[in-house]
Amino acid sequence: MKIKAAVINSVNEPYVMEELNISEPNDNELLVKMVASGMCHSDVAVRKGFNEFPLPIILGHEGSAIVEKVGSNVQGFEIGDHVVVSFGYCGQCDNCRTGIPGSCYDWSEINMSATREDGSAYFTREDGTPVTRFFGQSSFSTHSIVGSSSLTKIDKSLDLRLFGPLGCGFMTGSGAVLNGIKPEPGSTIAVFGTGAVGMAAMMAAKVAGCSKVIAVDIHESRLDLAKQLGATHVINSKNENAQEQILALTSGRGVNYSVDTTGVGQVVRTAIEVLAVGGSIAPVAVGKDITISTINDLAMKNRNIVGVLMGRAIPQLSIRQMVDFYEAGNFSFDKLVEYYSIDDINQAEADSLSGKTIKPILIMDESYQPEVAKS
Ligand SMILES: NC(=O)c1ccc[n+]([C@@H]2O[C@H](COP(=O)([O-])OP(=O)(O)OC[C@H]3O[C@@H](n4cnc5c(N)ncnc54)[C@H](O)[C@@H]3O)[C@@H](O)[C@H]2O)c1
Ligand SMILES: [Zn+2]
Ligand SMILES: [Zn+2]
Incomplete structure (x- = not known):
């Protein structure tokens, strides 16, 4: 089958829209039609060569999609499911x-291989060149082949275009808080950086x-947006000394928890x-790496540094949880997104890097209408 996808052919080159072939899903796979996809900083990192992958590659790992074909061994999904x-x-x-699938032993093989174990490619050019699948999904594409472990069903009444970013950026922020540092009710927290990840961390802390x-x-x-989304206090560290302000806000003792999303x-x-x-x-x-004193910064203060990859999330649980928070009005990530056509992918990335857009969402299926709009 022919599909259209945004392809990176070499490091630092822009995305180029190409027509490619997609293989048939095998018995353990599903074919999904991408409706939309969020863009994340990890896509940029690959395009700029910070992480090495076999090129050409179709990036994108925050897809929202409709199931079109289901392999015979796949359980729990039907054609037409929204995922x-x-x-x-x-x-x-x-x-x-043990509940840390983001550290699966087979993560790289499952998520970052140009071909399946048997050597067959998911995507190919007309001349047979394989095009690498990314994060098990390559969502900057009209269609993809995915495994069922990648998928979380969501209700068809929801506007499917909005929910892709729950698969990475927002999951990373909310999971850093809810699965990583786990603040107790009544504790205090400072979140550094209010992009997609920081805002999600902040809303989860609330x-x-x-x-x-x-x-x-x-x-x-x-910071204005952060206030609307639940920050009790905001500090512009360009004009104010964040450390002094945070100590002043906590009777000189400091906060119980912090999250850094600035790097x-x-x-x-x-x-x-x-x-x-x-x-x-x-x-x-x-x-970049930083230097810390294991005695003065950590041991003497009984402090902990908690490493959290992909929000230490089980996607199927965390995504459902975020949808519930959203519906209850406590996780208004819709305020952070801007929609773009997939054809404007390079502009969307530029707007994300300049800070103009917090979370770009690319639309692959312009014909999709949410149920509310249809009725
Ligand atoms: N650990 C993981 O599993 C994982 C997963 C996804 C993303 N990430 C990473 O998380 C980070 C945040 O992602 P994002 O999408 O929110 O990025 P972003 O660029 O939208 O957000 C970063 C924020 O930090 C602010 N900032 C920059 N310099 C600052 C400074 N000196 N003082 C205060 N604030 C400053 C920026 O203004 C921006 O609002 C990225 O590095 C991304 O690669 C990690
Ligand atoms: Zn990501
Ligand atoms: Zn595993």
């Missing part, structure tokens, strides 16, 4: 069985019952230094 697409995992290894949710950024417009060394340091005795930080951003 959010996240990463795939084996479900059998120790890490999957859901968890944190009494003070302090958002720090250098863009006033983002800026000095900011990560501040996010550690503002922690009270016994506090924990989740540094989730891609950034």
Whole structure:
């Protein structure tokens, strides 16, 4: 079958729309029609060559899609199901069985291979060249082949275009809080950086019952939005000393929890230094290494650094949880998105990098109408 996809042919080159062939799903796979997809910083990282992958590649890993074909061994899905697409995992290894499928032993083979184990390609050019599938989904495409572990069904009454970003960026932020540092009701938290990941962390902290949710950024417009979404206090660290302000807001003791989503060394340091005795930080951003004193920064203060990959999430649980929070009015991630046509993918990425757009969502299926609009 012919499909249309945004392809990266070499590092630092822009996305190019191409017509490609997609294979038939095997017995363990599904064919899905992508309706839309969020764009995440990890897509940019691959395009710019920070992570190495076999090229050409179709990026995108925050898809929302409709099931078109179901392999004979696949259980629990039907043609026409609406799904959010996240990463795939084996479900059998120790890490999957202990609830950390983002660290599945077979993660790379499942999510980052140009071909299946038997050597057959998911996507090919006319001349037979395989085009690599990304994160088990390659959502910057009109169609994809996916495994069932990547899929979370959502209700057909929801506007499917909106929900793809729950598969990575928003899951990373909310999971860093709910599965990583796990703040108790009444505790205090500071979130550094109010992009997609930081805003999700902040909203999750509010859901968890944190009494003070302090958002720090250098863009006033983002801080205004942070306030609307539940930050109890905002600090523009361009104009104010974040450390002094946070200590002033917490009777000089510091916050119980912090999350860094900036990846800026000095900011990560501040996010550690503002922690009270016994506090924990989740540094989730891609950034340069920093130096810490294991005694003075950590042991003497009983502080913890918590590594959290992909929100330490089980996608099927975390996505459903975020949908529930959204419907209850506590996770208004719809305020963070801007829609673009897939044909404008390069502009969408530029707007995300300039800070103009927090979470771009690309539309692959212009004919899709949510049920509310149809009725
Ligand atoms: N650990 C994981 O599993 C995982 C998964 C997805 C994304 N990420 C990473 O999380 C990070 C955040 O992603 P995002 O999409 O929210 O990015 P983003 O760029 O939208 O957000 C970062 C925010 O930090 C702010 N910022 C930058 N410098 C600052 C400074 N000096 N002081 C205060 N604020 C500052 C920016 O203004 C921006 O609002 C990225 O590095 C991304 O690659 C990690
Ligand atoms: Zn991502
Ligand atoms: Zn596994």
